[in-house]
Amino acid sequence: MTQNELKEAVGRAAIAYVPENCIVGVGTGSTANYFIDALAEIKGQIQGAVSSSEASVARLKSHGIPVFDLNTINELPVYVDGADEINHQLQMLKGGGAALTREKIIAAVAEQFICICDESKLVDVLGKFPLPVEVIPMARSHVAREIVKLGGHPAYREGVITDNGNIIIDVHGLSISQATELETKLNQIVGVVTNGLFAHRRADVLLLGTANGVKTIK
Numbered sequence: 578m579t580q581n582e583l584k585e586a587v588g589r590a591a592i593a594y595v596p597e598n599c600i601v602g603v604g605t606g607s608t609a610n611y612f613i614d615a616l617a618e619i620k621g622q623i624q625g626a627v628s629s630s631e632a633s634v635a636r637l638k639s640h641g642i643p644v645f646d647l648n649t650i651n652e653l654p655v656y657v658d659g660a661d662e663i664n665h666q667l668q669m670l671k672g673g674g675a676a677l678t679r680e681k682i683i684a685a686v687a688e689q690f691i692c693i694c695d696e697s698k699l700v701d702v703l704g705k706f707p708l709p710v711e712v713i714p715m716a717r718s719h720v721a722r723e724i725v726k727l728g729g730h731p732a733y734r735e736g737v738i739t740d741n742g743n744i745i746i747d748v749h750g751l752s753i754s755q756a757t758e759l760e761t762k763l764n765q766i767v768g769v770v771t772n773g774l775f776a777h778r779r780a781d782v783l784l785l786g787t788a789n790g791v792k793t794i795k
């Protein structure tokens with residue numbers, strides 16, 4: 578199977594976690610896009626969605642799926658999203674598509690986080706994929722200097738402005754054994770909006786696309 582076929586398989590498998598008549602949390606990226614396309618097939622059975630990016634909002638709307646403002650809803654049973662890396666404790670590294678902050682907000686509201694990935698994303702130690710950090714533009718140099726003090730190599734992601742009007746610094750050279758501690762330390766740097774470690778709020782279920790089918794890891 579190709580990587581895209583594995584992504585499509587997990588996107589479809591996640592539909593089983595969507596309760597009838599609910600509002601569903603929808604993530605961002607190529608894997609989440611397959612979930613959105615599968616969701617379109619059952620759109621008559623849900624009220625609609627909340628979404629972590631303008632790109633996903635546009636895709637949901639193109640399928641005729643109603644999109645709600647997160648502030649108008651009281652409960653969110655499930656959030657479905659991809660990841661750039663996930664470890665065996667179901668801690669994730671996210672934000673390759675620059676949507677990390679809205680993803681973290683929706684994940685905080687959701688009762689269950691269902692992570693959908695092809696098997697290339699499962700790692701023993703997070704950090705080979707550069708860790709994205711969303712930063713207020715005027716704090717760029719300050720945040721970069723503080724990241725160096727933590728042992729990382731910061732790189733400004735040129736030409737990218739997030740949906741929130743901020744910039745992204747990608748942190749290279751990390752081998753993240755203490756993910757919750759690093760998530761907290763990075764968030765304490767003044768000027769950081771959030772970082773792409775999802776260690777405090779991990780996934781509840783991983784649907785992993787493999788050559789032998791979709792594996793469920795809890």
Ligand SMILES: O=C[C@H](O)[C@H](O)[C@H](O)COP(=O)(O)O
Nearest residue numbers: 606607608659672673674676
């Ligand atoms: O900002 C983007 C998100 O964190 C994505 O969930 C992540 O980058 C994975 O995307 P993809 O499914 O395209 O690999």
